[in-house]
Amino acid sequence: MTTVIVRVDQRGVASVTLNRPEVNNAYDEAMLRGLHAAIDATEASLSSGSPVRCVVLRGRGRHFQAGADLHWLSAVQAGTPEENLAASELTGTAIRRLSALAVPVVALVQGACLGGGTGVLAAADVVLCGEDSVFSIAEVRWGLHASIILPQLADAIGPRQVRRYALTGERFDAAEAHRIGLVHDVVARDALEARGAEVVEAILASGPGAVTTTKRLARALSWTAAEDGSFDRLVAEHSTARQSAEAHEGLSAFLQKRAPAWAQSDH
Incomplete structure (x- = not known):
C-alpha cells in the first residue's frame, strides 16, 4: 500500500494524502519516507517548467494523524543506538523540510x-480544521519527548503554550487550538474542503516569486531557522530518550494496555 499519495493538478497544486487510515494515519518509516519523497518531488518541480505552487496536506479516513505508530517505535527502540538515531533523524528532517519548503503548505485537519x-x-x-478536531502533544505520556518538533511548535503556539501542552500531554479541542495559534480557521467538518479551496485560490492569485520570498524571510525570523548543530542536538536527545528505562516502561505499558509505573495511584 502507498502510505503517502501525491497528485498534482494542472494549476500546480500538489495534494499530499497520508494513507494509513486503518491506524488513523499513525506514521512509521514507510510513511516518513513517503513524505520525504513528496517533498523531493515538490523541490524538483521548482526548477522545471511546471512548478508546484502550493501543497495541500490531508489525512485519509476519520482522523488526520495519530502521531507515531507505537508498535513501530517499540521495534525501533529494540534496535541499536545507530538505528534509533536514524529513526529520529528521519522523523525530524521530514518536519524540518516541510517547514522549509519554498511553496506554501496548507493542512486540512479532521478528527x-x-x-x-x-x-x-x-x-x-x-492550517484549517473541523469543529470536531482534537489535539495533543502527548509524547511525555510514554516517557518520550517532542524535542524534534519543538522549534516548529514554538513558532506556531509560542514557548509558553508548548510548556503547558508538551508537559501535560493533555488533549485540547479545536477552539483551544485556534486560540493558541496551532490552527488558523475552524469550520464545520463538511466545509473543510471548500474553505481549503478558498485559501488555495488566494495563494494562486499571488505572485509565486513574492510568495516564496515572503515565506523565506518570515522563516528567517523564526525558531525553525535554527542552525544544523542545534537540530542535530535535538535529534540526539530524541533518540537517546527512546532507549531510556522510562521510555521502555511507557511503550510497554501502552502495548500491554495498562498504566505506566509512574501513573500508579498511591490509594
Whole structure:
C-alpha cells in the first residue's frame, strides 16, 4: 500500500494524502519516507517548467494523524543506538523540510491530530480544521519527548503554550487550538474542503516569486531557522530518550494496555 499519495493538478497544486487510515494515519518509516519523497518531488518541480505552487496536506479516513505508530517505535527502540538515531533523524528532517519548503503548505485537519502530527501542523503555513478536531502533544505520556518538533511548535503556539501542552500531554479541542495559534480557521467538518479551496485560490492569485520570498524571510525570523548543530542536538536527545528505562516502561505499558509505573495511584 502507498502510505503517502501525491497528485498534482494542472494549476500546480500538489495534494499530499497520508494513507494509513486503518491506524488513523499513525506514521512509521514507510510513511516518513513517503513524505520525504513528496517533498523531493515538490523541490524538483521548482526548477522545471511546471512548478508546484502550493501543497495541500490531508489525512485519509476519520482522523488526520495519530502521531507515531507505537508498535513501530517499540521495534525501533529494540534496535541499536545507530538505528534509533536514524529513526529520529528521519522523523525530524521530514518536519524540518516541510517547514522549509519554498511553496506554501496548507493542512486540512479532521478528527484527531496527536503527537508528531502537531509538528506537521506547526510546519505548515496555513492550517484549517473541523469543529470536531482534537489535539495533543502527548509524547511525555510514554516517557518520550517532542524535542524534534519543538522549534516548529514554538513558532506556531509560542514557548509558553508548548510548556503547558508538551508537559501535560493533555488533549485540547479545536477552539483551544485556534486560540493558541496551532490552527488558523475552524469550520464545520463538511466545509473543510471548500474553505481549503478558498485559501488555495488566494495563494494562486499571488505572485509565486513574492510568495516564496515572503515565506523565506518570515522563516528567517523564526525558531525553525535554527542552525544544523542545534537540530542535530535535538535529534540526539530524541533518540537517546527512546532507549531510556522510562521510555521502555511507557511503550510497554501502552502495548500491554495498562498504566505506566509512574501513573500508579498511591490509594
